[in-house]
Amino acid sequence: MSEQTADGTESVTDGEKRGGFPRFRHTPAGPDFGRFVEAMRRLQDLAVSTNVPDDVLADIATQAEELADRLTPYEVPEGKSPAGSNIQLPGRGSLLMLPWMVEKFDTEGVRSTGVFRRYHLGGNGAAHGGVLPLLFDDVFGMTVHAGGRPISRTGYLHINYRAITPLNTQLVIEGKVDRVEGRKTFVSARLTDLDGKLLADGEALMIELLPGQP
């Protein structure tokens, strides 16, 4: 049983174990959506890696503002955009997420591959330490989902940085459920290069939401 909310999403009854989360329907990405997101990612990379002369930048800034103005009329509430639910696209089509591809998504766990790009630079050619928890948290969320566990929020997330994480190098992350205790799902993941060198590992507690919890 569910009810329609003011913004068009459906809130779900407590029995469906979604806390106060609305039920979001998958919004399929159209044929150009992946191309659009990749173009936006390229802009992000360039925004942090260029030093543009002022007169050129003034023109580019105007173009960027015009692009934003064109997009604004199409804003939709959370859960109604193709961003985030299209698992066939890098980062599930979300610009927030690392542009990685999910290769395995089942009860055994989740495996995702990709690169950290210039946008993710911390210093001296290595990925920013704050970007890794984003990758791990998203993999943990998917791991819980793939494992058939109820919708959960991260209670804690612990990362061990074992080696410098390089940019523009194909890497792999694998997450799995370690154990379940009532509402608590304990998960872990390893980030390696393609030779199996461990770059980071992490563990998290994902807690099932109670009825009404946001």
Ligand SMILES: CCCCCCCCCCCCCCCC(=O)SCCNC(=O)CCNC(=O)[C@H](O)C(C)(C)COP(=O)(O)OP(=O)(O)OC[C@H]1O[C@@H](n2cnc3c(N)ncnc32)[C@H](O)[C@@H]1OP(=O)(O)O
């Ligand atoms: C079709 C396409 C498919 C696509 C596929 C998509 C898949 C989809 C992917 C989504 C991927 C995003 C995934 C992001 C996931 C987030 O990042 S969520 C955002 C970050 N997290 C938050 O904002 C959480 C904020 N905190 C909270 O809301 C509340 O603390 C919680 C988590 C609801 C828990 O509150 P509560 O119900 O009052 O729980 P409480 O009774 O305190 O604790 C429950 C148990 O956990 C334990 N616990 C709680 N916190 C801790 C802690 N920090 N340390 C140790 N123990 C703890 C308690 O001790 C207790 O243990 P028991 O006594 O039961 O043994």
